[in-house]
Amino acid sequence: MHKKIGWTLIAAALGICSGQNSEEENVCYDEPQLGQGRNVVEGWTYKSDLDKCYMFYHVKRDDYSNENIFLTESACNRKCRPHVPAECYAKRPPSKGRSDHPVTTYDPNTGRCINVRATKGRGVENVFNNGASCTKRCRDTDLRLCLNATEADCEHMENPSTSYRYDNVSQTCKKSADGTCGGFQSAEKCFQRCAVLVENKCTLPIQNITLCEKPTRRYGYNNKKNQCEELFGCADGGNSFQKAKECWSLCAPKHRCNMSPDTGRFPKIGLYTRYYFDVTTNGCRSAKKLKSTVPGNTNLFATAEECKRICKPEYQGTPDH
Numbered sequence: 001m002h003k004k005i006g007w008t009l010i011a012a013a014l015g016i017c018s019g020q021n022s023e024e025e026n027v028c029y030d031e032p033q034l035g036q037g038r039n040v041v042e043g044w045t046y047k048s049d050l051d052k053c054y055m056f057y058h059v060k061r062d063d064y065s066n067e068n069i070f071l072t073e074s075a076c077n078r079k080c081r082p083h084v085p086a087e088c089y090a091k092r093p094p095s096k097g098r099s100d101h102p103v104t105t106y107d108p109n110t111g112r113c114i115n116v117r118a119t120k121g122r123g124v125e126n127v128f129n130n131g132a133s134c135t136k137r138c139r140d141t142d143l144r145l146c147l148n149a150t151e152a153d154c155e156h157m158e159n160p161s162t163s164y165r166y167d168n169v170s171q172t173c174k175k176s177a178d179g180t181c182g183g184f185q186s187a188e189k190c191f192q193r194c195a196v197l198v199e200n201k202c203t204l205p206i207q208n209i210t211l212c213e214k215p216t217r218r219y220g221y222n223n224k225k226n227q228c229e230e231l232f233g234c235a236d237g238g239n240s241f242q243k244a245k246e247c248w249s250l251c252a253p254k255h256r257c258n259m260s261p262d263t264g265r266f267p268k269i270g271l272y273t274r275y276y277f278d279v280t281t282n283g284c285r286s287a288k289k290l291k292s293t294v295p296g297n298t299n300l301f302a303t304a305e306e307c308k309r310i311c312k313p314e315y316q317g318t319p320d321h
Contacts, residue, residue, distance in 0.1 A: 028080035029156060030068040035059030042213070044070045046080035048156060049185060050193045051145040053077055054211035088138035090126040093118040104128045106138035110237045111196030113139060146194035149183030157185050166194040172203070195238030202251035204239035206231065206315055219244045220315060221251035228252060231315035244282040244312075257311035262300035263287040275301045277311035284308055 032045040037059040045056035045068050053076035058069055070076035077084055092105035100117040105126045107114055113134035120127055128134035140147055146166040154160040164173050165182025173190035176182035184190035188207065195204050206220035212234035219228045220239045228247035233240050241247040248258040261267070261276035270288030276299045278285050284307035287300075294302045301307040 027066060027068050032056055032058065032068045035061065044073050044076040046070075046076055048080075049189055051081065051153075052193065053080065055213050056211075083144065084141045085137055087124050087126050088142055090124050092116065092126045093121055095119070104131050104134040106134050106142075108138075108142055109196075109235055111139055111143055143194065143197065145183045146190075146197060149181055151181045153183045154181035159185070164190045166190055166197065168197065171198045171200070191238065192236070195236065198238070201239050201241075206239050207236075208233045208315060208317060209236045209238070209240070210234060212236070216242075218242060219247040221247055222313075222315070223251075225313075226252055226255060227257075227310075227313055229313045229315040245279045248279050256297060256299050259299040261285075261287065262295065262298035264289065275304050275307040277301075277307055279311075282312070284311065 028046045029048050035058050039060045040057055041060045043056050043058050044053045046053050053070070053073050056069060061067070061069070064070065068080075070079065074086065074089060077089055078086070088106050089108055093103075095117060096119040099119045101119065103116060103118050103120065104113050105116055105118070105128070106112075113128070113131045115131070118127060128137065145153060147168065149165060154163050157163065160181070161179065162185075163176045163182035164184045164187050165176050166172075166184075167174050173184070173187045173194065174182075175187070182190070184193070188205075191205055192207055192209060195201070195207070198204055202221045202223065206222060206229065208220075208231050210233055215232055215234055218231055218233050218235070219241045220231055220233075221227075221241075222229050228241075228244060228251065230244075231240070235242065241250070248255060252258060257277045258279055261278070263274075263276055264287075267287040270290045272289045272292045273286055274289045274294065275284050275286055277283075284301070284304050286304070289300075294300055301310070
């Protein structure tokens with residue numbers, strides 16, 4: 001009974017039509033099922049603990065009306081996130097050259113309003129006259145759970161009395177100290193959704209988020225070990241960089257892996273084969289040295305294995321928080 005009341009309150013807070021029956025109202029809070037069969041297709045599901053729709057692979061259905069599975073992200077948003085205007089997730093208008101004007105568009109992947117040049121068209125478009133209007137209409141509604149959580153957001157939690165909230169001043173996730181609803185059940189969930197708002201991504205924990213359309217090899221900074229680590233994840237706007245060089249240069253610029261190769265003036269002459277890390281190509285390369293010594297604090301390694309171990313570590317999944 002308590003859960004049913006909580007779902008009703010949350011549905012009301014999200015603006016879901018009160019004329020629907022309870023089963024339809026609660027579909028957004030149901031756990032999606034993979035299903036049985038071989039015809040696996042892409043879809044979307046709403047995660048209420050993050051207030052966001054994520055990619056979900058499932059066995060194709062004939063009827064999706066009573067499940068928390070949608071064929072498109074826009075359909076998921078319309079049903080479960082009606083407070084977010086449709087234009088915020090629409091494609092931004094293309095450039096048409098000389099007829100373009102300076103406008104602003106919202107990028108939901110980074111939670112940022114971006115200044116671009118484009119030509120306004122007709123219909124639903126992800127285009128705004130300025131950053132202020134874009135921020136108010138899209139960022140603040142899309143990231144509502146981070147910026148303006150309500151008591152109703154904690155009703156569905158297993159332990160509503162313990163929640164975490166995003167602190168926009170310190171740009172970190174903290175446990176709610178006054179007992180009010182912070183919006184998230186854990187710090188991990190808070191960082192997963194709100195990391196896009198943090199300016200210095202290097203301070204964030206690595207979170208291997210793979211709930212996107214096409215996960216790829218990326219790089220995150222482990223602030224406990226002061227090193228960048230490879231992971232298979234998404235461009236989630238958090239501690240996840242597309243290139244290894246970007247991670248090393250931004251988060252660990254003085255690390256030996258980010259230094260210039262300690263190969264000397266003649267890297268092809270010498271009796272001893274040593275190795276250095278090429279941060280641009282993210283690979284260990286060989287070089288010849290006249291002396292066998294390896295300083296240990298420069299970009300030079302005795303073996304290729306040592307180079308890979310220090311400069312190409314893989315994320316082991318140990319949570320920082």
